[in-house]
Amino acid sequence: MEFLNRYKRAFIFLGMAVCVASIIFTLNPNYSPGVIVRSLTRVVTPLQTASTSVANWISLRLSLFWEINYIQQEILMLREQVGWLELENQRLLLAGEENRRLVELLHISERYGELPMVGARIIAHEHTGWRATFRIDQGTNHGLERNMPVLGPGGLVGIIQEVYPTSSVVRAIIDDGFVVAARTIRTEDEGTVWGDGTLMQQGLVRMDHISRYAHIMVGDELITSTISELFPPGILIGEVIDIQPTPDGLAQFAIVNPTADIFSLEHVLVITQTILGS
Amino acid sequence: MVRVACLGVLILINFVFQTTVLVRFSILGVSPDTAVVFIVCYGILRGDVEGAIFGFFVGLMHDVFGADFVGIHAMFGLLAGYVAGKPFKDYFKDNYVLPFSIVVGVVFVYQIMMFFVAFLFRGQLDFLFYFRTIVLPKTIYTALFSLPLYGMLFILNAKLESYEDDRRNFFK
Numbered sequence: 463m464e465f466l467n468r469y470k471r472a473f474i475f476l477g478m479a480v481c482v483a484s485i486i487f488t489l490n491p492n493y494s495p496g497v498i499v500r501s502l503t504r505v506v507t508p509l510q511t512a513s514t515s516v517a518n519w520i521s522l523r524l525s526l527f528w529e530i531n532y533i534q535q536e537i538l539m540l541r542e543q544v545g546w547l548e549l550e551n552q553r554l555l556l557a558g559e560e561n562r563r564l565v566e567l568l569h570i571s572e573r574y575g576e577l578p579m580v581g582a583r584i585i586a587h588e589h590t591g592w593r594a595t596f597r598i599d600q601g602t603n604h605g606l607e608r609n610m611p612v613l614g615p616g617g618l619v620g621i622i623q624e625v626y627p628t629s630s631v632v633r634a635i636i637d638d639g640f641v642v643a644a645r646t647i648r649t650e651d652e653g654t655v656w657g658d659g660t661l662m663q664q665g666l667v668r669m670d671h672i673s674r675y676a677h678i679m680v681g682d683e684l685i686t687s688t689i690s691e692l693f694p695p696g697i698l699i700g701e702v703i704d705i706q707p708t709p710d711g712l713a714q715f716a717i718v719n720p721t722a723d724i725f726s727l728e729h730v731l732v733i734t735q736t737i738l739g740s
Numbered sequence: 741m742v743r744v745a746c747l748g749v750l751i752l753i754n755f756v757f758q759t760t761v762l763v764r765f766s767i768l769g770v771s772p773d774t775a776v777v778f779i780v781c782y783g784i785l786r787g788d789v790e791g792a793i794f795g796f797f798v799g800l801m802h803d804v805f806g807a808d809f810v811g812i813h814a815m816f817g818l819l820a821g822y823v824a825g826k827p828f829k830d831y832f833k834d835n836y837v838l839p840f841s842i843v844v845g846v847v848f849v850y851q852i853m854m855f856f857v858a859f860l861f862r863g864q865l866d867f868l869f870y871f872r873t874i875v876l877p878k879t880i881y882t883a884l885f886s887l888p889l890y891g892m893l894f895i896l897n898a899k900l901e902s903y904e905d906d907r908r909n910f911f912k
Contacts, residue, residue: 466789473789474822477796481815488809499804506756506805513760521764586759588805591770591874592858597759597805631805638864659859660869663769 503626510586510629511599518728577694579613579731580604585629594637594662596620598730601628605734609692613731614722617698618642618686622732634724635699636662643690644669644699647683651676655684655699655718665724667700669716676714678705684718694733743900747782747794750896754778755801770878772885775802776850779817780843781890783824785897795821812857820846834894836887843886844879851875 466473526533582598600606602625610622612632620634621642633640640657651672658668672678682702686693704717754774763771775798783791799817803810824842855870864870 470789474792474818477792477818478815481796481811481818484811484814485809488811502804506752509752509756510760513756517761517764586756587763588759591878592854638859639862659864660866660873663873 500626503629507585507597507599507626507629510597511583514585578734580606580734582612582730582732584727584730588631591663592638592659594634594657594724595623595631596634596727597629597631598732599629600732601626601630603627606630606732607734607736609736611693611697611733613697613733614724614727614729616721616723617700618693618720619722619724619727619730621692632730635720635722636665636667636724638662640667642693642699643687644684645687646676646678646702647685648679649677649682651678652687652689653684653716661717665720666703667718667720669702669718670713672705672714672716674707674711674713678702678714678716680705692736694735742903746896746900747797750778751798751801754798755805759805767881768873768877770874770881772882773847773850773878774882774885774889775799775817776820776847777843777882777886777889778893779821780824780846781839781886781893782897783821784839784842784890785893786825788822788825791821791825792818793821795819816850816853820850836890839890840883840886843890844883847882848875848879851878 580600582600584596585599586597588595588597598612606622606625608622608625611618612620612622618635620632620637620640622630623633624631635642635655635657637657638659642655643652644655645652653669653672653676655667655669658666661668669684680702684699684702686695686697686699688695698721700718700720702716703719705714706716707714758771758774762774765771779791779795779798782794786794795817796814797817799813799815800810802813824846827838852871852875855867855875859870860867
């Protein structure tokens with residue numbers, strides 16, 4: 463300790479040099495975590511799982527007291543909604559039957575249903591305000607790999623960024639730096655959906671590179687495009703809520719509300735098939 | 741040795757707590773950064789060199805589990821601990837005003853540096869937006885945690901110091 467105190471400056475500079483070197487060393491996108499990190503996750507993951515379970519349990523019990531009036535109203539509302547949905551369901555059953563017959567007619571297999579999926583539970587949110595990533599309790603032991611798409615109730619949630627034996631880190635769709643090729647269902651206009659830091663806290667994303675002549679409208683639904691290298695085509699992404707021309711007037715961009723609510727997720731599905739690998 | 745073990749457990753608990761419990765109490769989309777509070781308080785209590793070492797390991801923990809690349813939080817943690825421990829000899833440790841103001845200052849600078857490294861270099865130029873929505877709320881929210889955590893760490897440190905003194909006397 464006296465030695466360190468005597469050469470304080472040199473020590474601090476050495477520490478910073480080590481940090482800078484490790485940043486440069488790990489900037490490589492194909493960087494994979496080493497043995498030390500992997501063994502550390504074996505310690506931390508169970509702790510996070512336990513902590514999340516306890517926090518879930520407590521918040522469920524507490525919310526019963528706080529939200530009882532709200533829950534009663536919700537029950538009444540839901541009853542009414544169930545009635546409407548039953549009607550809707552019958553209509554959709556007919557439509558589904560018709561769809562099945564048409565699909566058979568066209569010899570198109572249903573891609574969405576065929577994809578192999580694994581369920582996973584979110585055990586920790588590692589977003590600091592600057593990033594939006596979360597950790598799930600499945601890893602290489604369960605057959606997960608980097609760049610596998612992650613779905614939530616409603617649609618696309620993110621992509622697996624790092625995998626460890628018992629857990630993996632998912633980059634959420636709203637994270638600044640997330641990119642996916644998208645197209646509108648109605649008009650089949652292509653574009654790129656980005657996570658944008660300025661929209662992250664509202665849970666929105668941005669769609670860029672839309673042609674100036676595209677007839678995109680508020681309310682259009684977006685799905686992953688067939689030109690995407692990482693995502694299977696046809697996964698629902700979200701709904702357009704605003705469209706503006708870019709400042710140079712050469713293209714348009716849209717603000718998109720993802721169908722899956724990133725902030726209230728507890729369980730997700732991972733598609734255990736990478737497009738590049740297959 | 742006991743000190744290292746205690747601090748290791750502290751780092752681990754803080755990390756687990758921060759990523760599973762504190763994110764549930766997000767206000768305006770930001771959650772408090774208790775790791776920086778611990779680094780600063782430890783620097784205040786034990787001086788610049790130990791603060792820097794502690795900050796390095798706390799940052800490393802967060803790097804390894806969260807960030808795209810390893811080293812950025814470690815470097816900021818090292819600097820934060822070093823800066824916070826600079827005026828170590830000049831004031832009383834049980835005064836609460838100075839830790840509070842140093843935490844505010846360091847968290848503020850820490851967040852702005854995060855913006856520069858994580859966003860500005862990638863072409864996100866809207867500094868005022870991020871300042872308003874992340875840097876400022878996060879600084880205020882984290883500052884609220886500084887006093888209870890400083891009190892906690894003060895007691896832990898006093899216990900550890902008295903334990904180390906006992907051992908020193910034992911061998912004398």
